[in-house]
Amino acid sequence: MVEKYLLLTPGPLTTSEKVKQAMDFDYCTWDDDYKKITQSFRHSLLEVAQVNEDEYTAVPIQGSGTYGVESVISSTISNKDKLLIGINGAYGKRISEMADIYGLDHVDLVVDEREPITLELVTEYLNKYLDITHFAMIHCETTTGILNPIEDIIPYVSDKGIVTIVDAMSSFGGVPINVKEEKIDYLISSSNKCIQGVPGFSFVIARKKLLESTEGISRTLSLDLYGQYAEMERNNGKWRFTSPTHVVHAFYEALEELKAEGGVTARHQRYSSNQKHLASGMEELGFKVLIDEKNQSPIITSFIYPSDDFDFNEFYQQLKSDGFVIYPGKISQVPTFRIGNIGEVYDEDITKLLVAIDEIIN
Ligand SMILES: *Cc1c(COP(=O)(O)O)cnc(C)c1O
Secondary structure: OOOOOOOOOOOOOOOHHHHHHOOOOOOOOOOOOHHHHHHHHHHHHHOOOOOOOOOOOEEEEEEEHHHHHHHOOOHHHOOOOOOEEEEEEEHHHHHHHHHHHHOEEEEEEEOOOOOOHHHHHHHHHHHOOOOEEEEEOOOOEEEOEEEOOOOHHHHHHHHHHOOOEEEEOOOOOOOOOOOOOOOOOOOEEOOOOOOOOOOEEEEEEEEEEHHHHOOOOOOOOOOOOOHHHHHHHHHHOOOOOOOHHHHHHHHHHHHHHHHHHHHHHHHHHHHHHHHHHHHHHHHOOOEEEOOHHHHHOOOOEEEEEEOOOOHHHHHHHHHOOOEEEEEEEEOOOOOOEEEEEEOOHHHHHHHHHHHHHHHHHH
């Protein structure tokens, strides 16, 4: 048996007891009650996205978050289209890899991982490549914890008639996003991040009219976003293939808890104060934050190694034995490690973490 610990990672994250209890039953997958649960959470997701059912739909896709992103990339962009990808971390790069695999015509706008994607750069690329039809970028680049300014960029790009795709995997539910106002056509997130469910599926908030125009584009059977949508519409929330029944019930409970907490605004508040407490406490202990404060997300923070001989593995093991699990860094320029502050994580947990770190390093 593994010792229990608090996950300070960007998901899977620490979930509540009630979310875990919701999985303590073997549910039937084609039963009407089950389909109602699916329809209900699809509806709740639109509320989180601040959009209505006439214009938007929420479509779940089995698998981890990447499956949802790949579903959008592989089944909504045709061979005649051209995709611009904003890249300042591993998740942006992943979209470029997908585009390569599917042979999509694409242009990569690559920025230093410590800097945000800016409207200025995107404009420059759109002026240079006049045949761009689709644009994809990451909201919170979990690689570093930087928050890209989608609210500056996406409406501008959309106004040019370009289809907009946002990977909001690690921010949706934890940072307010008005999908309609921000003119996002496809937003992707998953069950195990800021909604605070367990891993097992991703979901796409899609503009219906646009999604309905993508029928027949899909290059795969199982990642066909339109296919999953059409089946759910036709059959009252029936998933095309075996769905993660336990995960779905846990997710339903997690959405109830999000509402009970006071919605995205309240959750954003809690995450932000967790992050501020974490960053200032770590700086007092001598650690430096990688990302400029003005671009830092309230989700996960990268800290630079305090010295050349800093042994991350030893630090990690000591923290784990104190009941905290953190994350290694993921960028090449500077050695870093990351600490997430989302999930069932509260101010007192950050206080305890900082005490534990103080004891390890001093
Ligand atoms: C977590 C995450 C993903 C998906 O990763 P999976 O391991 O497939 O769940 C994609 N993009 C971002 C920004 C993420 O944080």
